[in-house]
Amino acid sequence: MILIWQYCRITDRMIKLHNTLTKKKEVLKPLDKKKVRLYACGPTVYWYAHIGNLRTYLFQDILRRVLEYKKYQVKHVINITDVGQLTSDNDTGEDKIEKGAKRDKKTAWQVARYYTEAFKKDMDRLNIKEPSIWAKATDYIPQQIELIKELEKKNYTYLISDGLYFDTSKIKDYGNLLGAKKRDVKAGARIAMVKGKKNPTDFALWKLSPKNSKKEMEWPSPWGKGFPGWHTECVAMASDLLGVPFDIHCGGSDHIQIHHPNEIAQSKALYNSNLANYWLHGEFLVVDKNKMSKSKGETITLKSLIDEKFDPLAYRYLVLTTHYRSFLNFSWQSLKSAENSLDSLRDKISEIKEKKTEIKGDSKKGKEYLKRFQDFISDDLNTAKALALLWKLLKDKDLSNREKYNLSLEFDKIFGLDLKSIKIIKIPEKIKKLAQQREIYREKKDWQKADIKRKEIESLGYYLEDTVNGFKIIKKS
Ligand SMILES: [Zn+2]
Secondary structure, X not given: OHXXXXXXXXXXXXXXXXXXXXXXXEEOOOOOOOXXXXXXXXXXXXXXXXXXXXXXXHHHHHHHHHHHHOOOEEEEEEEEEOOOOEOOOOOOOOEHHHHHHHHHOOOHHHHHHHHHHHHHHHHHHOOOOOOOEEEEHHHHHHHHHHHHHHHHHOOOEEEEOOEEXXXXXXXXXXXXXXXOOHHHHHHHHHHOOOOOOOOOOOEEEEEEOOOOOOOOOOEOOOOOOEEEOHHHHHHHHHHHHHOOOEEEEEEEHHHOOOHHHHHHHHHHHHHOOXXXXXXXXXXXXXXXXXXXXXXXXXXXXXXXXXXXXXXXXXXXXXXXXXXXXXXXXXXXXXXXHHHHHHHHHHHHHHHHHHHOOOOOOOOHHHXXXXXXXXXXXXXXXXXXXXXXXXXXXXHOOOOOXXXXXXXXXXXXXHHOOOHHHOOOOOOOHHHHHHHHHHHHHHHOOOHHHHHHHHHHHHHOOEEEEEEOOEEEEEEOO
């Protein structure tokens, strides 16, 4: 009996995830049976996150929710890069935070604080769960220095006038660790290369402050005054907070070429480990350029969507419709469609919530839906199929309203569309009748009489919205 029970428990927790290290879908086997240690590369806080960045955090939120749904305790760390990332991944260019400070006429510290808060607000608006720990790079300077000293002791470093560098030629298969194409790494390196670097792929561990200028963010170190390189902070914070190896490391697919191979290179040198056992990457968001002329080439942020009167959860809905490892094509039109679908979903939930008093529930068919849903989300977080399944069950005549409602809320534990908060909106019969009369006048093209009915509805505290599927009655708030 005990053996059977254990088997059920294990299969129930089964999750397959695509591991970039092996380029395969693998069954997740956390080091601790009950816990998952998860690290996500966080934002560089010099400007608002754009919606492509936010897509990555939405994918990680889905991952976190699936893990918790499967009863894992998740220790989730997101770092805040408030120092050290330069405008180029090749250790050249300006410090992004100090550049932001000049632009905003603020100190670097103020800029970092401001955009950290803006990022957290975006996360909240998108219903993304907060990590267990926010780790700020500037809070981990001593740990980063210690880590670099250890690499130096092991002979992986060399000092040039610009700073202390990691010698990637000492790591076997460097650049191939995550399947990054060597050709691409070199092409990127041709753009700008720090003088004295031994190999194009070598990267700064500690950048020295320029002698003729004073930086706002700089610290003393055994190599001179300066600041840590971006690739080191994640290794220092992840190893400090999660240990090595930990279970899952996440990030956007843009990190496959440089940032993540550099994290792994340091971990190989220090711990002879890949740092994490599973590396997961979310794919890019592609912008439909023709239709984006509205934005005048500016980066689209969540605020841009809100300014255009979109509900942030409509963007969350849009992201759910595409698998996280596929490109997501963004256009205002696709966002509008997502918002329409979300509205219809809310209406449907409100309707079944009102009718869910029936006794019938918990049928065999309902259980089959739940099983299929669990299979989809366990198969590399397939939210697109899970969402399509939700619509299918809502239209299924064999299910009771109670079952539909309960299953919708169960699915929403992963979707995070806040379906639980939807209120039942009862439209009085009188309003419904007036709206129907207006519709008849509209069909007859008697615009004057239709308008009188519309005004009457509005005077009673409701208004009408015309959609492709007919009209919608909304209570004024
Ligand atoms: Zn990182």
